[in-house]
Amino acid sequence: DAGVIQSPRHEVTEMGQEVTLRCKPISGHNSLFWYRQTMMRGLELLIYFNNNVPIDDSGMPEDRFSAKMPNASFSTLKIQPSEPRDSAVYFCASSFDRGFQGEQFFGPGTRLTVL
Amino acid sequence: GQQVMQIPQYQHVQEGEDFTTYCNSSTTLSNIQWYKQRPGGHPVFLIQLVKSGEVKKQKRLTFQFGEAKKNSSLHITATQTTDVGTYFCGGSRLTFGEGTQLTVNP
Numbered sequence: 001d002a003g004v005i006q007s008p009r010h011e012v013t014e015m016g017q018e019v020t021l022r023c024k025p026i027s028g029h030n031s032l033f034w035y036r037q038t039m040m041r042g043l044e045l046l047i048y049f050n051n052n053v054p055i056d057d058s059g060m061p062e063d064r065f066s067a068k069m070p071n072a073s074f075s076t077l078k079i080q081p082s083e084p085r086d087s088a089v090y091f092c093a094s095s096f097d098r099g100f101q102g103e104q105f106f107g108p109g110t111r112l113t114v115l
Numbered sequence: 116g117q118q119v120m121q122i123p124q125y126q127h128v129q130e131g132e133d134f135t136t137y138c139n140s141s142t143t144l145s146n147i148q149w150y151k152q153r154p155g156g157h158p159v160f161l162i163q164l165v166k167s168g169e170v171k172k173q174k175r176l177t178f179q180f181g182e183a184k185k186n187s188s189l190h191i192t193a194t195q196t197t198d199v200g201t202y203f204c205g206g207s208r209l210t211f212g213e214g215t216q217l218t219v220n221p
Contacts, residue, residue, distance in 0.1 A: 042213040043158070043203060091157060100205060101146065106157040 004107035006092050007031065012113045019078040021110045024073055025094030033104060034067055034077050035091040041089075050098050082114045121204060121212030129220050134191040136215035138204035147180060147187045148205040152214070158203060161189075194219050 005024040013019055025032050034046040047057040049069045060067070064083070069075040079086055089111050093104040120139045128134050138147065145166045150158040160169055162189060164180035171178045177190045191198055194217070201214040 043211045045210070093158075100148065103148070103160040103163065104150075104158075106159070109157050 002093055004094050004105050006010070006090075006107035006110050008114075009108060010108060011110045012115065013082055014115050015083055016081045016113045017114075018078065019086075019112060019114075020080075021090050021092075021112070023075045023077070023092030023107060025075070025092070026105055027073065029094035029096050029105070030072075031095040031098055032069060032075050033093040034075070035093065035106075036088045037091060037109075040087045046077070048099070055099075079112075084111075084114045087112055087114050107113040119204060119206045119210045119212040121215055123215055124213060125216045125218075127218045127220065128194050130196060131193050134194050134198070134217055136189050136202050136204075136217075138187040138189075138212050140185045140206050143184050144206045145184075147184075148213075149178060149187075149189055150203045150205065151200050152203065153200040156200075161202075191217075196221050 004026055007022045011019060012058055032049045035043055037043045044059055047061045047067045048055050052069045052072055065079055067077045077090060079103045091095055091106050091109045093106045095102045095104045117137055118141045122137050126134055127161045146163055149161040151161055152158045162178050164178055167184050168182045169180040175192045179188045181187060187204055196219050199217060199219050201216045203211050203214045205211045
């Protein structure tokens with residue numbers, strides 16, 4: 001298996017632009033997680049899906065952030081409009097188990113820079 | 116809400132020295148996971164602890180889960196340069212600690 005796939009790996013955009021991050025989880029995994037990592041705030045959970053349904057989105061910073069999982073093999077995290085403080089590394093992870101009960105496999109991350 | 120605190124935030128050791136990082140939760144955890152992230156990389160799962168007082172070993176790494184299931188530790192014996200990275204603990208409510216960044220001087 002190729003592991004969790006994220007695209008793009010790097011994204012540089014200007015403030016106000018829309019940004020879409022993509023994730024393909026490991027086949028057969030039932031849970032998908034989006035995290036944001038910064039020096040100041042560490043690794044933060046943004047949203048968690050189980051069987052394509054959002055279970056916990058309490059970590060989504062504000063309405064500018066939205067996430068979807070239209071099917072078991074694809075998820076997107078959208079930021080509209082983007083702001084410089086959104087600059088971070090965004091990780092997608094998937095797990096066979098529900099919630100935090102099993103090993104999470106992280107993707108390589110998308111490094112987002114908002115100018 | 117639940118918080119998971121890790122100490123220390125940074126640790127610098129000489130190669131061959133031991134290293135310990137501690138994870139403390141404000142609430143009882145059903146389980147705890149440990150991950151390692153190399154510089155520029157992504158978190159990689161190390162282990163999961165579930166039982167009160169559980170101790171697990173992986174070569175030079177020893178993981179413990181407290182009796183009250185509110186704290187955990189990771190101990191590395193005789194560190195090597197390959198141990199460099201940030202070690203995270205994660206609690207049962209999908210909360211990660213801030214991590215302990217380990218540097219090893221050869």
